Amino acid sequence: MATYLDFEQKIQQIQEDIVSAEVRHDTHAVEILKKDLEKEVAKTYKNLSPYQELQLARHPDRPYALDYINLLLEDKYELHGDRHFRDDPAILCYMGYIEGQRVMVIGEQKGRGTKNKLKRNFGMPHPEGYRKALRCAQLADKFHIPVLMLIDTPGAYPGLGAEERNQSEAISRNLLELSKLETVTVSVVIGEGGSGGALAIGVADRLAMMRYSVFSVISPEGCSAILWNDPSKVEAATKALKITSRDLKDLDLIDDIIDEPMIGAHRDKQGAAEALKEYFLSSVKELSAVSGAERRARRYDRLVGIGAFSEGK
Numbered sequence: 001m002a003t004y005l006d007f008e009q010k011i012q013q014i015q016e017d018i019v020s021a022e023v024r025h026d027t028h029a030v031e032i033l034k035k036d037l038e039k040e041v042a043k044t045y046k047n048l049s050p051y052q053e054l055q056l057a058r059h060p061d062r063p064y065a066l067d068y069i070n071l072l073l074e075d076k077y078e079l080h081g082d083r084h085f086r087d088d089p090a091i092l093c094y095m096g097y098i099e100g101q102r103v104m105v106i107g108e109q110k111g112r113g114t115k116n117k118l119k120r121n122f123g124m125p126h127p128e129g130y131r132k133a134l135r136c137a138q139l140a141d142k143f144h145i146p147v148l149m150l151i152d153t154p155g156a157y158p159g160l161g162a163e164e165r166n167q168s169e170a171i172s173r174n175l176l177e178l179s180k181l182e183t184v185t186v187s188v189v190i191g192e193g194g195s196g197g198a199l200a201i202g203v204a205d206r207l208a209m210m211r212y213s214v215f216s217v218i219s220p221e222g223c224s225a226i227l228w229n230d231p232s233k234v235e236a237a238t239k240a241l242k243i244t245s246r247d248l249k250d251l252d253l254i255d256d257i258i259d260e261p262m263i264g265a266h267r268d269k270q271g272a273a274e275a276l277k278e279y280f281l282s283s284v285k286e287l288s289a290v291s292g293a294e295r296r297a298r299r300y301d302r303l304v305g306i307g308a309f310s311e312g313k
Contacts, residue, residue, distance in 0.1 A: 002061060002267075003059065003060050003061055003266075005052070005055050005056070005059070007044060007048075007052055008044065010040050010044070011037065011040055011041060011044060011263075014033055014036055014037045014040055015037065017029075017033050018030055018033045018034065018037065021033060041262055041263045042262065045262050045263065045264070046262075048212075049235070049239070050235075050238045050239045050242075050243065050244050050247075051220075051234070051235040051238045051239070053212055053214065053244045053245075054214050054220065054238050054243065054244075056212040056264055056266070057191050057192050057212055057213050057214045058191070058192055059264070059266040060112070060266075061266035061267075062190075062191055062264070062265055062266040063190070063265050063266070063269045063272060063273070064107075064109055064110055064111075064112070064123075064152060064190075064191070065092055065105075065107025065108060065109045065150040065152055065190065066092060066107070066109050067269060067273075068105075068107070068150060068190065068272075068273055068276060069092065069094050069096075069105055069107065071269065071270065071273040072098050072273055072276070072277050073094055073096035073097065073098060073103070073105060074096055074097045074098070075096050075097055076094045076095070076096035077094065077095050077096065078092070078093065078094050079093040079094070079095060079132075079136050079139075080093075080132070081128075081132060082128040082129075082131035082132040082135060083135060084128065084131060085127075085128040085131075085165065086128055087128070087132065088121075088125055088126050088128045088129030088132060089109070089111075089119050089120050089121070090108060090109060090120050090121045090122075090123055090124060090125040090126065090129050090153075090157070091106065091107070091108060091109070091125045091129035091130070091132055091133050091201075092105070092106070092107045092108075092109050093105070093106050093132060093133065093136040094107075095136075095140075095145070098148075098277060098280065098281065099277070099281065101146065101281060101284060102145045102146070103145065103146050103147070103148055103280075104136055104137065104139070104140035104145050104146070104147045104148070105147075105148045105149075105150065106133045106136055106137060106147065106148070106149045106150070106201055107149070107150035107151075107152070107190075108123050108125060108150065108151060108152045108153040108197070108198075108201070109123060109152070110122060110123030110152060110153070110191075111123065121157055122154065123152060123153045123154065123192075124153060124154060124155060124156060124157040124158075124197065125153065125156055125157060125197060125200075126157050126159075126161070126162045126165065126167070127162055127165045127166055127167045127169070127170035128165065128170075130156075130170040130171055130173075130174050130200045130201075131170055131173075133149075133174065133200070133201055134173065134174050134177055134178070137149075137177075137178060137181060137185075138177065138181070140183055141181045141182060141183045144182075144183050145183060146183060146184040146185070146186070146280075146284045146288075147181070147183060147184070147185045147186070147204070148186050148187075148188070148280050149185070149186070149187040149188070149201040149202070149204060150187075150188055150190050151187060151188065151189045151190065151191075151193045151198045151201060151202055151215075152189070152190050152191035152192055152193070153192065153193070153194050153197040153198055154192055154194045154197070154219060155194035155195045155196070155197040155198075155219070156171060156195070156196050156197035156200065157197075168196075170200070171196045171197075171199065171200040174200045174201065174203070175199065175200070175203055178201070178203040178204070179203050179296075179299060179300065179303060180296065181296075182292030182293070182295065182296060183292070184205060184283070184284050184287045184288055184295070185203075185204035185205050185206075186204055186205065186206045186208070186279075186280055186283045186284070186287075187201060187202050187203070187204035187206070187207050187208070188207075188208045188209070188210065188258065188276060188279070188280075189202075189207075189208070189209040189210065189213040189214075189215050189245075189254075190210050190213060190265075190276070191210075191213055191214075192213070192214055193209075193213065193214065193215035193216070194216060194218075194219060195216070195217055195218060198215060203299075203303070204299075205283075205287050205295055205298070205299055206255050206256065206283050206287070207254050207255050208254060208255055208256040208257065208258050208279060209245040209248065209249075209254055209256075209257055209258065210245070210257075210258050210260045210265060210272065210275075210276070211245055211257055211258065211259055211260045211262075212245075212260065212264055212265065213245055214243040214244060214245075215243060215245075215248055215253075215254070216241050216243040217241075218241070220234045220235075220237040220238040220241060220243070221234055221237075223237040223240075223241060224236070224237040245257045253306060256279065258275050258276060258279045259275055260272040260275050260276075261275075
């Protein structure tokens with residue numbers, strides 16, 4: 001059963017009316033209702049607040065990394081383990097083909113349902129997850145296979161065991177080593193990009209965000225707790241943090257925004273997968289036109305240029 005947010009109630013009502021009309025085989029009513037739905041979708045989603053976009057990024061029906069992998073990847077084969085400690089289910093690594101293009105897909109997976117969420121640790125990777133991601137990225141680099149990284153995590157797991165196994169070192173190691181890869185790398189925020197947990201697979205030739213995804217140094221809930229000690233300030237914190245795709249594009253912190261369907265990836269998974277596929281394939285084609293050394297140089301210039309600004313006279 002589909003889940004609707006507070007601001008989607010009118011859309012829910014129209015969609016339920018469409019289903020009722022289809023059951024009655026009232027084609028005329030269906031046609032009129034579909035036009036009403038298009039108008040309501042445009043009206044609702046063109047005027048979203050930052051907090052509403054955060055709700056969409058966290059929507060329980062939004063496609064996760066494994067959904068995109070199943071929709072896009074052919075002849076897929078999963079790789080497991082970091083060869084040091086264990087296999088972390090919060091990080092997925094798959095090798096396969098997207099329309100004939102070989103690819104290594106590395107993604108953070110939140111899981112659905114209580115049992116699966118616990119298995120995936122709610123999408124919060126341990127150090128061994130990031131080490132698995134790096135191992136697979138370096139394997140892809142060895143055979144000149146493009147890498148697609150799918151970011152979707154509230155953050156790296158902050159538990160005692162993760163800290164004992166050097167969580168911060170694993171993340172910083174990924175930042176260093178991913179910046180040195182010569183193969184084509186593309187990273188996309190598909191849902192929620194939280195702090196270092198997202199950065200650990202966010203160093204790439206291209207960093208993009210789906211239209212209704214977010215990327216932040218801290219969750220709005222954490223920000224409101226620290227700054228105001230007041231959970232009711234979450235909406236204000238969301239606006240102040242500038243975490244939406246449009247904000248980050250305006251600040252030149254990401255390269256592109258992928259136009260998932262206006263109604264959202266949670267309502268049109270196939271449309272969102274097609275948009276992601278087109279972006280990845282076009283990026284690979286464009287980036288493959290230059291040498292690996294030049295891509296590394298461009299990647300370095302881009303990374304050291306983050307946060308640069310000029311003072312007005």
